[in-house]
Amino acid sequence: SYVLTQPPSVSVAPGQTASITCGGNNIGSKNVHWYQQKPGQAPVVVVYDNSDRPSGIPERFSGSNSGNTATLTISRVEAGDEADYYCQVWDSSSDHWLFGGGTKLTVL
Amino acid sequence: QVQLVESGGGLVKPGGSLRLSCAASGFIFSDYYMSWIRQAPGKGLEWVSDISSSSDSTIYYADSVKGRFTISRDNAKNSLYLQMSSLRAEDTAVYYCARREYSGYVYYLDYWGQGTLVTVSS
Numbered sequence: 653s654y655v656l657t658q659p660p661s662v663s664v665a666p667g668q669t670a671s672i673t674c675g676g677n678n679i680g681s682k683n684v685h686w687y688q689q690k691p692g693q694a695p696v697v698v699v700y701d702n703s704d705r706p707s708g709i710p711e712r713f714s715g716s717n718s719g720n721t722a723t724l725t726i727s728r729v730e731a732g733d734e735a736d737y738y739c740q741v742w743d744s745s746s747d748h749w750l751f752g753g754g755t756k757l758t759v760l
Numbered sequence: 761q762v763q764l765v766e767s768g769g770g771l772v773k774p775g776g777s778l779r780l781s782c783a784a785s786g787f788i789f790s791d792y793y794m795s796w797i798r799q800a801p802g803k804g805l806e807w808v809s810d811i812s813s814s815s816d817s818t819i820y821y822a823d824s825v826k827g828r829f830t831i832s833r834d835n836a837k838n839s840l841y842l843q844m845s846s847l848r849a850e851d852t853a854v855y856y857c858a859r860r861e862y863s864g865y866v867y868y869l870d871y872w873g874q875g876t877l878v879t880v881s882s
Contacts, residue, residue, distance in 0.1 A: 683866040687805070694856055694872040695805065701863045706870065738805050742866060747820045749795070749807035 654743045656752035663758045664729050672755045674722040674739030682741045684722040686715060689754075690735045698737075699724060726757070734759045762786040762871045764857050769876030776847050776880070782840040782857030782873055790814070790835035793860035795869060796842050798853035798878075806853075809842065810860070825851075847880045854878075 657675040664670040674684060684702050687695035697706055699715035702722065712727045726733055739752040768780040782794070796808040809831040812818035819831055830843040840857050854875040861870035 683863075683868075685868040687869070689805075694874050695869075696872070697868060697870055700868040700870075701865055704863065736804075740805075740868070748822060749797075749810070751805040751807065754804040 653746060654741075654750055656739055656741065656750055658737075658739060658752040658755045660753070661756045661758065663760055664726075665760045666729055666731060668729055670726040670729050670733070670757055672724045672726075672737050672739075672757065674724070674752050675720055676722075676741070677720060679720055679722050679741065680718045682717075684715065684717050685740045686713075686724045687738045687740065688733075688735045689738065695738065729757075729759055731759050733757060762859065764859065764871055764873035766855060766857055766873045766876035769855065769878045771879045771881065772847055773882050774848060774880055777843070777845040778847065778878060780842040780844065780855055780857075780876060780878070782842075784838045784840065784857075784859075787859070789833075789838040793867065794833060794840045795858045795860055796831060796840075797856045797858055797869070797872075798851075799856070799875075800850070800853045803853075808855070811840070844878070847878075849880050852878060852880045 686699040688698045689695040698709050698713045702717040703715040714725045716723050736754045738754045763785045765783045772778050795810045810820045811831045828846045832841045856872050856875045858869040858872040860867045
């Protein structure tokens with residue numbers, strides 16, 4: 653079955669750029685979505701379809717997807733960006749949604 | 761504005777049953793696929809089930825719940841349901857309902873409820 657692999661944690665200083673990866677076999681052929689989840693809250697989509705942003709999500713959030721890695725990039729990181737981030741794809745071979753294991757972003 | 765409000769969670773013994781509900785408002789419920797996603801305490805997100813918008817009710821289940829959980833909806837009541845039976849300790853989680861939006865290329869989950877906690881314990 654298809655597996656999405658994320659690093660458990662990423663740390664970044666305020667004002668710097670954070671990159672969170674999501675690895676999967678030929679993930680570049682899939683459409684990847686990214687969700688942000690702050691403690692005690694429901695997830696919120698921050699990037700969908702690899703690189704599109706919903707209304708209300710800052711331009712600081714961007715996404716890319718190629719080969720075996722999709723990446724969520726957060727520019728000019730703020731303390732309020734500290735959260736867990738999950739990648740997600742639809743696996744058409746099994747008709748299942750799949751989530752990555754999640755990455756905890758810590759703002760130093 | 762779009763609102764999804766889950767209810768029905770609680771404490772249940774192993775082998776027991778529980779029915780979760782999700783009340784939707786602020787959008788035309790019958791136009792949208794809906795999903796259930798769960799999150800065990802301190803763990804990541806796990807997709808549970810999806811149901812299509814219309815009466816043909818195309819349904820998908822995660823392997824971990826297939827045969828034990830049943831998703832359904834009542835478009836007249838703007839409500840989504842998850843009937844859970846033969847519950848196990850590993851089903852303990854916060855259960856979220858979410859709306860599937862179509863980007864023009866693919867579906868994604870654009871609105872989520874706040875979740876309802878299901879605890880399976882003796």
